[in-house]
Amino acid sequence: xxxxxxxxxxxxxxxxxxxxxxxxxxxxxxxxxxxxxxxxxxxxxxxxxxxxxxxxxxxxxxxxxxxxxxxxxxxxxxxxxxxxxxxxxxxxxxxxxxxxxxxxxxxxxxxxxxxxxxxxxxxxxxxxxxxxxxxxxxxxxxxxxxxxxxxxxxxxxxxxxxxxxxxxxxxxxxxxxxxxxxxxxxxxxxxxxxxxxxxxxxxxxxxxxxxxxxxxxxxxxxxxxxxxxxxxxxxxxxxxxxxxxxxxxxxxxxxxxxxxxxxxxxxxxxxxxxxxxxxxxxxxxxxxxxxxxxxxxxxxxxxxxxxxxxxxxxxxxxxxxxxxxxxxxxxxxxxxxxxxxxxxxxxxxxxxxxxxxxxxxxxxxxxxxxxxxxxxxxxxxxxxxxxxxxxxxxxxxxxxxxxxxxxxxxxxxxxxxxxxxxxxxxxxxxxxxxxxxxxxxxxxxxxxxxxxxxxxxxxxxxxxxxxxxxxxxxxxxxxxxxxxxxxxxxxxxx
Numbered sequence: 001x002x003x004x005x006x007x008x009x010x011x012x013x014x015x016x017x018x019x020x021x022x023x024x025x026x027x028x029x030x031x032x033x034x035x036x037x038x039x040x041x042x043x044x045x046x047x048x049x050x051x052x053x054x055x056x057x058x059x060x061x062x063x064x065x066x067x068x069x070x071x072x073x074x075x076x077x078x079x080x081x082x083x084x085x086x087x088x089x090x091x092x093x094x095x096x097x098x099x100x101x102x103x104x105x106x107x108x109x110x111x112x113x114x115x116x117x118x119x120x121x122x123x124x125x126x127x128x129x130x131x132x133x134x135x136x137x138x139x140x141x142x143x144x145x146x147x148x149x150x151x152x153x154x155x156x157x158x159x160x161x162x163x164x165x166x167x168x169x170x171x172x173x174x175x176x177x178x179x180x181x182x183x184x185x186x187x188x189x190x191x192x193x194x195x196x197x198x199x200x201x202x203x204x205x206x207x208x209x210x211x212x213x214x215x216x217x218x219x220x221x222x223x224x225x226x227x228x229x230x231x232x233x234x235x236x237x238x239x240x241x242x243x244x245x246x247x248x249x250x251x252x253x254x255x256x257x258x259x260x261x262x263x264x265x266x267x268x269x270x271x272x273x274x275x276x277x278x279x280x281x282x283x284x285x286x287x288x289x290x291x292x293x294x295x296x297x298x299x300x301x302x303x304x305x306x307x308x309x310x311x312x313x314x315x316x317x318x319x320x321x322x323x324x325x326x327x328x329x330x331x332x333x334x335x336x337x338x339x340x341x342x343x344x345x346x347x348x349x350x351x352x353x354x355x356x357x358x359x360x361x362x363x364x365x366x367x368x369x370x371x372x373x374x375x376x377x378x379x380x381x382x383x384x385x386x387x388x389x390x391x392x393x394x395x396x397x398x399x400x401x402x403x404x405x406x407x408x409x410x411x412x413x414x415x416x417x418x419x420x421x422x423x424x425x426x427x428x429x430x431x432x433x434x435x436x437x438x439x440x441x442x443x444x445x446x447x448x449x450x451x452x453x454x455x456x457x458x459x460x461x462x463x464x465x466x467x468x469x470x471x472x473x474x475x476x477x478x479x480x481x482x483x484x485x486x487x488x489x490x491x492x493x494x
Contacts, residue, residue, distance in 0.1 A: 061093050061101075061130060068133055073101060073123055076138045081164050081171065083141075084109040085121070100124040108146075110157050119145035140169060146176040151183070152278065152302045158209070159233070161198060162226045166207050171198040173211075182305060182341050191215050201225070216331050218242075246272075279303060285311075296348075308345040316350035316362055329443050332395060333402050337368050344368040358383055375406070385418050387411045402443040410435040422484050428491045432456060437467070453490075466490040 061069065070087050077083045086107040093101055101123045108116040122142040129135035150157065161171065173196040180188045196211035209224040224235040233250040243266050250259040261272040274283035285296040296311035331337065337344070346366045353359040362380040366373070373395040380388050393406035411434055412418065419429045437453040452459075453467045467490055 059095060061099070061125070061136070064133055066090055069101070072133050072136060073138070077123070077141070080138060081141065081169060082161065098124060099127055110154050113154070115150070115154055115157060116146050116148040118143055138169065141171045143171070143173045144175055146173065148176065148178045149181060150178060151181050155180070159226070162207050162209055162224065163228060164207070166198055166200040172196065183303060184341060186339060186341055188339070189215070216334055218330070305341060306343045309347070311348040313348065313350045315352045316348060316364070318353055329402050332373065333397055333400070335397055337373060338371045340371045342368050353380070383417070385412070385414045385421070387413065401445070404441040404443070405438070407436065407438050422487055424488050424491060428488065430491070463490045
C-alpha cells in the first residue's frame, strides 16, 4: 500500500520536472519547433495520466475491507487449490512486482487438522478485474518459511496438491521444513525444502512438481508427475553428491500399491520393486532379475514402527559402513536413529568383502532398539585362518564424531598359516586357539585402537602393554607392517 502511494508521488514529481524543463526550453527555441514540442508535451502528459490511472486501478484492493477480502481469498484457495488456510493477522497489499496480498503467520489445515505454520504467504491475483471483490481471481501462491508436520495419516499432503488444476495457477514453496513424526510426535527425520514448484507442463500435458531439497545435509532434486487417469505416479530423484539417479513408477490403482524403480549410480544399474499401503512397505532390491550378484529384501511396518532388511551378495563394500562420507555414517551422526521408538534390524550375507580377498563369508547383523545401535553377532572369516565374531558392541556419537566400541572374539583354525603371514620367528611360534580383545574405531579419523587382549582366556600384562600401543590409521601398507611387528613383539611375552 505504501509502495504504491510513494510510486504515484514520485511519478508526479518526475512529470512536473519534465514540464518545467519544456517550459524553460520553449523560450530558447524557434517558433517553428513550438508546435512539435507542444505535441510531444501532450504525449508525455497523456502517458503520465494513463500511468497514474493504471497505478490507481492496481491500488483499488487497498480499499477493500479486511474481513471481506480475507474471506474471499480463503474461499478461493480452498476451491481452486484445495488449500484450507486460517489467517491470524491483517493482510497487506502490494502492486510490485505484481499485485499480491501478503499474509503473516497463517496456518494450513489438512483433514481439519493443522499441518503447517506459514510465516510468510503471498497470494498473487489477476489484474483483469479489480473493481469488485467478487471478481478477484487468484493466479499464483508463494509459501515461504513454513514448518510442515507430517505423519502416517497426512503424509500424502504434497502429493494430494498435485491433483489440482494448475493450468492457470502455480504454487511455490520456499525455504521451508518438513518434520516427519511418529504417533508420539517424535521427529523421525527432517527434510528441508529449498525451492518447490507445482505447475502444468504443456509439453507433457501433466501436472508437475519440481523441488530442490536437503535431507540429512545431503542436497537432492526431485521431479514428480501424476497421471490421474491411469492412476500412475512417476518421479525422478537426483542425488548429485552420490552421482545417483532414481527413476520411479508408482501404480496406486489398488488398495495395495505397487511400484518399480530403476537406480543408476555411475555406470551400475539396479532394480527396486516394492508394495505398500498405509501400514507396511515391502521391497526387493536386485541388480538384475535372473542370477543377480546381490539381492536384498526389506519390510517396514508403520504402526507399530518396525523394520527389517535382509540381503545376500557375492561381494559387499565395507566403505558403505566405515567411510565417514557415505550416507549411513552421516545419518548415524545426526542421532536421528537414537530413538526409543525405532525398532530396526539389518542382516547382510556376503561371500567376499569388496577390495580384499582375505575376508570371506561376512554375516553382518545390526539392530537399533531402545535408542541403542549395535552390530552384535556379526561374524566373518579371514581366509581359512580364523573366525571372527563381534559382541558387546555399541555405535555412538561423541564430540561430533562417530565411534564403534566392541569386543572381538577370534577363534583360530590354522595358527601355522597365521605365523607365516606374520613372518613370526619359529622360536616364538606357540600353540594358540583363541584371542579375545576390545577395540574402539573412530569413523571420522579412521583410527583403530586395541585393548584388553586375552590369549586362550589368559590375561598377560606385558602383552597388553604392547597391544595398547597399537593405533592403526588409514594407511593399509604401513598398518600391515606395523601390526606384524607389534604382534610378533607381543608373542615374545606369551
